Amino acid sequence: MFIGVDIGGTNVKMGIVSKMGRILASTSFKTNIPRSPENLIDEIVVNINNLLTKSNLTLKDVEGVGFGVPGLIDTKNGIIIKAGNLNWEKVDFVKLFKNKMNLPVKMENDANCALLGESRFGGAREYNNAILITLGTGIGSGIMLDGKLLSGNGCNSECGHMVIQVNGEQCACGQRGCWERYASSSALTRRTIEAAKQNPDSKLNDIIKKWNGKVSAITTFNAAKMGDAVAKQLVDDYINYISTGLISLAWIFHPEVFVIGGGIAKEGANFIAPIQQKLDNFVKENNFYPSIAVKKTVLEDNLGIVGAASLMMG
Amino acid sequence: MFIGVDIGGTNVKMGIVSKMGRILASTSFKTNIPRSPENLIDEIVVNINNLLTKSNLTLKDVEGVGFGVPGLIDTKNGIIIKAGNLNWEKVDFVKLFKNKMNLPVKMENDANCALLGESRFGGAREYNNAILITLGTGIGSGIMLDGKLLSGNGCNSECGHMVIQVNGEQCACGQRGCWERYASSSALTRRTIEAAKQNPDSKLNDIIKKWNGKVSAITTFNAAKMGDAVAKQLVDDYINYISTGLISLAWIFHPEVFVIGGGIAKEGANFIAPIQQKLDNFVKENNFYPSIAVKKTVLEDNLGIVGAASLMMG
Missing domain, CATH: 3.30.420.40 (ATPase, nucleotide binding domain)
Known part of the structure; x- marks a missing residue:
């Protein structure tokens, strides 16, 4: 045991x-x-x-x-x-x-x-080269190459602080433009609150009011499913932010699979499919890659x- | 032999x-x-x-x-x-x-x-965890962890295509905003030519005219040394672009040293010192790091x- x-x-x-x-x-x-x-x-x-x-x-x-x-x-x-x-x-x-x-x-x-x-037990079983990210308050990252966890100088990777926007949003780490400022689930929540304020007539704002101001990343996905244009744009941008970081990691590590965890990954196909699409386009454009799978964590x-x-x- | x-x-x-x-x-x-x-x-x-x-x-x-x-x-x-x-x-x-x-x-x-x-023979001899980048037409990258070259899925890393600017400049790889579109030496040359055109009265433009339009990354450093404001801004931005990518790599790999190669590294202290300064600030801000050295290649x-x-x- x-x-x-x-x-x-x-x-x-x-x-x-x-x-x-x-x-x-x-x-x-x-x-x-x-x-x-x-x-x-x-x-x-x-x-x-x-x-x-x-x-x-x-x-x-x-x-x-x-x-x-x-x-x-x-x-x-x-x-x-x-x-x-x-x-x-x-x-x-x-x-x-x-x-x-x-x-x-x-x-x-x-x-x-x-x-x-x-x-060992979940969605990355068939793979020796896998990268897992967790989307929460920040972005956590785990990297496995040839079946072994990556360790640089004895430490784990912290990919959430890769910069994806030079001179971008201030991060708690002291830098500007870190990936997690754009692609964590709390980043989506923050952007959703801002967008709802700026678009008081949007369905997104209605939904947030109905829930007494309670917003999570899921709120945005729900509003997008209902056809709200503001929410759709937020979701598109969010998928782009996530994919951008994943593609950067693909250039560095050539993984066979990306596994995505965090509450928002439970959105399932709505969430994973468009990221898979972005990765597929990337693989096609740079035809030297084998395909890269995108999955959500299965151990939940x-x-x-x-x-x-x-x-x-x- | x-x-x-x-x-x-x-x-x-x-x-x-x-x-x-x-x-x-x-x-x-x-x-x-x-x-x-x-x-x-x-x-x-x-x-x-x-x-x-x-x-x-x-x-x-x-x-x-x-x-x-x-x-x-x-x-x-x-x-x-x-x-x-x-x-x-x-x-x-x-x-x-x-x-x-x-x-x-x-x-x-x-x-x-x-x-x-x-x-084995140059500036990274004392280090087991080192990252080398070469600044040329693009950015090449080599990563050594625990004395071994990093190999993801049997391949080398291509850090030049990390995105540092979402929706940024178009890169030949099909993506937008790749690091090498901002921090390669050809990127500096391209920016220098644009800036000289937009600032015909600058010392930078004079120098370029004197050399019959021939521009290299060194041109910009020379004009900055002569006090030209346009060139100084170009150099500051360039140092920022390079450092941004290095810091992203530091979060992922925790290297002991960055070694920088390519013709522009011959600028020596003018070039290496401000990058070292950026890394020192980073290390200080995130006080859990040991220091990270920045060196130019010595085998030339x-x-x-x-x-x-x-x-x-x-």
């Missing part, structure tokens, strides 16, 4: 995972930032013991614990270099955990974990836990 | 190289495009024999022949997938050469060769031959 722990900015999700990728028991609790790593680890340890008891297992049944963390990770040394959403910098996480629970442990960036999970809500557990599956 | 052959769009440069990276004998001839690979190989074979004779060596002294080719290379299978400047597609190059000369042979993208050369005119020969040095 393996334990997967997905530490997010809002929730910690964790579970016991079989070597076939099945979740036998799981739980979650609020991350409650700001919080010290030691304090969070204490709650994780309590929950590991609870999950084991609930499943009639003991520590001896655990082959290892994998942690997925949103941030820049020094995998080799088990150190969180920086995790902005957790407000942590230079945390000797693996060592802190081992002080509390003597089990084999690995930690990786959460998007890399997701890619491992999709690669289990991805975080199963991905983290996959770290320990060798 | 090793033989290095650098096939460029204009010239083929080749030489005999010692294991210490010294060129013992060299020659060059016009590539003369359009030309069949077989025909070019014939001329290369003649020249290899001539160089050996001239150096009192025989084929038995040759440990291998390395080829550097500007394009997308399938290194494993020795195939040129596409080399736009040579007008070649899907060329089984290594096999064709071996039909004529039975020696150990390897072929790589020319920027990857340059990085190998700089890594020998880089093509020595780099290609390095392919065979294990």
Whole structure:
């Protein structure tokens, strides 16, 4: 048995995972930032013991614990270099955990974990060269080449900060024009709110009013489906922003597949098909490429836990 | 002894190289495009024999022949997938050469060769994680991680086609806004010619007239040094374009050093220092990075031959 722990900015999700990728028991609790790593680890340890008891297992049944963390990770040394959403910098996480629970442990960036999970149990199974991106508040990225996670200088990639617009929108990282300022799901939400304000007579604005101002990236896709021109333009631009970054990555890495995760990927065909179309055009225009598939993550809500557990599956 | 052959769009440069990276004998001839690979190989074979004779060596002294080719290379299978400047597609190059000369042979993208050369004998010797870019008609890129050349799906990277400006200038690849449309040395030349036309009273325009309309990227740097405001703006923008792409690559690969090649890198401190400054600011702003050095290639005119020969040095 393996334990997967997905530490997010809002929730910690964790579970016991079989070597076939099945979740036998799981739980979650609020991350409650700001919080010290030691304090969070204490709650994780309590929950590991609870999950084991609930499943009639003991520590001896655990082959290892994998942690997925949103941030820049020094995998080799088990150190969180920086995790902005957790407000942590230079945390000797693996060592802190081992002080509390003597089990084999690995930690990786959460998007890399997701890619491992999709690669072992999900939509990237047939591929040795795969890139996964998660569209959320920012853009997370995991890159697998020849079956191995890419690690530059011991660190994970952070493709969300590739610049796609010189002198473009200000990003929290200090740069301007980062990909995630245009292609994250929160970027689409932000653009949708702006566009609705500027177009008070649009169906988009009606929908937002009907939901008492609540907007998510899904709102825009729904309004576009209803034929609203403002929303359609937003969606077209959004697909273009996403595809632009993917094509940049294709020139660098020549992947066989892009796997896209995050709530918005649940839009399914509406969302994936036009991106696939852009990639197909690209491949055709540069006829030296094999085709590049575009897929959404298939492990869905289990991805975080199963991905983290996959770290320990060798 | 090793033989290095650098096939460029204009010239083929080749030489005999010692294991210490010294060129013992060299020659060059016009590539003369359009030309069949077989025909070019014939001329290369003649020249290899001539160089050996001239150096009192025989084929038995040759440990291998390395080829550097500007394009997308399938290194494993020795195939040129596409080399736009040579007008070649899907060329089984290594096999064709071996039909004529039975020696150990390897072929790589020319920027990857340059990085190998700089890594073994030049400015990247102390680094295991290095990225080299060459600024010419386009932008070539070589990426080394943990001492090994990056190979995605068996191919070299083509970072010159990362998009840095969504919906930007049209590129020959079919996309808009590619990095090389802004940061190659030919991009600077093109912008310089436009700016001089639009500012007929500028010192920049005077200089261009004095040289009978001949413009290179160096022209702009010279005019900027003389205090011309138009040229200064061009140089500032150019440095920004280059740095923007480098920083995108830093987020993805976390390199220890960027090595910059191409004629314009000979500008030296005028050129490298402001890029280093941009990278230093980036590192400071995201305080989790170690510093990233920026250097120009040091092998200069020998880089093509020595780099290609390095392919065979294990």
